[in-house]
Amino acid sequence: MRVLRILLVAVMIGGFTIRVGGCSSAPKPPLYADPQLATMSFETITVLPIVDARIDKSEDFDLEQELGERLESLLADKGYDVERPGDFSDRDRFSHAQVAAMNDAQLASLGPAAAEPLLVLYLNDASGEVGLGASYNLEATAVLVSKRSGEVLWRNKSVQSIGMGGAAGCMVASQMDGKASELALKEMFGSFPERI
Amino acid sequence: MSPCRRIWQPLLALVPFLVVAGCATSSAPVANGGTADPEFQMLVAARSPVVVLPATVDFVAVADESPLAPDEFGGTRVAAHLDTELLRVLDASGLSCRTIQRLPAEADTVIADLLPAASILVDRYSDHEPYQPHLAVLRRLGNADHLCVPVVHVQVGAAEWYNPMSGAMTQSTSSTVLRIALVDMEDGSVSWSAEGLVRALPYNQRQESINPGFAEVVRMILEPTRP
Numbered sequence: 001m002r003v004l005r006i007l008l009v010a011v012m013i014g015g016f017t018i019r020v021g022g023c024s025s026a027p028k029p030p031l032y033a034d035p036q037l038a039t040m041s042f043e044t045i046t047v048l049p050i051v052d053a054r055i056d057k058s059e060d061f062d063l064e065q066e067l068g069e070r071l072e073s074l075l076a077d078k079g080y081d082v083e084r085p086g087d088f089s090d091r092d093r094f095s096h097a098q099v100a101a102m103n104d105a106q107l108a109s110l111g112p113a114a115a116e117p118l119l120v121l122y123l124n125d126a127s128g129e130v131g132l133g134a135s136y137n138l139e140a141t142a143v144l145v146s147k148r149s150g151e152v153l154w155r156n157k158s159v160q161s162i163g164m165g166g167a168a169g170c171m172v173a174s175q176m177d178g179k180a181s182e183l184a185l186k187e188m189f190g191s192f193p194e195r196i
Numbered sequence: 197m198s199p200c201r202r203i204w205q206p207l208l209a210l211v212p213f214l215v216v217a218g219c220a221t222s223s224a225p226v227a228n229g230g231t232a233d234p235e236f237q238m239l240v241a242a243r244s245p246v247v248v249l250p251a252t253v254d255f256v257a258v259a260d261e262s263p264l265a266p267d268e269f270g271g272t273r274v275a276a277h278l279d280t281e282l283l284r285v286l287d288a289s290g291l292s293c294r295t296i297q298r299l300p301a302e303a304d305t306v307i308a309d310l311l312p313a314a315s316i317l318v319d320r321y322s323d324h325e326p327y328q329p330h331l332a333v334l335r336r337l338g339n340a341d342h343l344c345v346p347v348v349h350v351q352v353g354a355a356e357w358y359n360p361m362s363g364a365m366t367q368s369t370s371s372t373v374l375r376i377a378l379v380d381m382e383d384g385s386v387s388w389s390a391e392g393l394v395r396a397l398p399y400n401q402r403q404e405s406i407n408p409g410f411a412e413v414v415r416m417i418l419e420p421t422r423p
Binding site: 031055056058097098100101102103106125127129133135136137139157159161162163164165166168169 | 226228258259260261319320321322323353354358359360363364365366367368369371373391392393395
């Protein structure tokens with residue numbers, strides 16, 4: 001009985017709830033979608049290396065594992081074949097900061113010559129805080145661009161804020177980057193059309 | 197135990213937790229680059245004349261990037277704070293500064309064209325070619341080599357949040373990014389730039405004052421060597 005009471009207090013004080021702030025993982029309408037996108041048929045989407053567009057890079061974040069692999073599997077679930085070139089461009093070398101500053105037409109010049117369309121995913125910010133509890137913020141943006149027309153076909157963004165108070169929060173702090181990434185991708189791509 | 201004590205005891209026990217939890221959600225400001233950079237010091241050594249644009253401050257909703265009215269978030273005060281600090285530091289560094297008020301009237305149209313492009317000009321990797329004619333005119337009228345471009349981009353989101361009953365907590369999703377660049381008006385290239393981030397709004401409406409986090413970012417960029 002005493003153990004049960006202590007556990008109850010720990011739950012109340014420590015908290016076992018993750019609150020997703022700002023946005024939920026429910027599909028979010030895109031910030032922009034070409035009216036023809038739903039009827040366009042493409043089998044393969046070329047996903048460029050994930051762009052680290054953060055100003056504060058102090059948070060250790062595995063772009064490939066947390067975002068790249070998750071995005072690949074999410075697009076595969078929607079029926080697309082996914083191509084992952086190892087670099088931003090076949091011809092020139094670009095830094096993450098250079099790609100982050102590119103306009104739509106410049107983005108369309110990236111990737112393999114035959115790629116159509118290109119998907120660019122940016123990590124805009126990631127920050128974790130650990131005190132008597134833990135919280136994590138993640139902001140990401142995705143753009144689907146047509147290499148042929150040089151125009152944006154789809155654009156979306158997600159901001160996730162998750163956290164858990166008490167010792168329980170501290171115990172799962174190391175998993176929060178993964179959870180926030182998963183929620184962000186689900187929210188951004190929930191409304192992305194499935195392959196025709 | 198009296199009923200009153202029974203209620204207050206657990207609440208008092210929560211106080212230290214709430215204090216520490218509150219501290220845990222405050223994010224420290226970050227800056228990349230500053231006036232101590234060799235690129236900036238080279239311009240100071242050359243006593244390069246500079247035209248200083250007024251600070252551009254824009255506010256958007258973090259969720260959908262829809263523009264918000266700057267006046268609702270203290271935008272004018274933020275711009276004034278940055279302009280004052282920037283001129284003070286540039287003057288003190290020995291650079292010869294020319295504000296737009298000291299330029300001939302024919303510069304007005306050029307500046308009106310450049311201000312909306314400030315967020316492009318401040319970025320080292322953005323294409324500055326379309327603005328080259330404007331920069332050439334400003335270079336002649338201002339008799340200056342460089343253009344100082346200060347830009348503040350604010351994303352307005354949810355405030356930090358903590359529920360002591362459920363234990364759920366989040367950081368604020370608001371953020372302020374400050375970018376300052378010195379653009380070479382001869383070729384449009386960026387000679388020096390610095391950027392800073394604070395995960396908070398730049399202005400505290402309740403206290404009617406500049407957020408200490410934003411003031412710290414300004415200081416970290418403009419006076420990085422000061423303790």
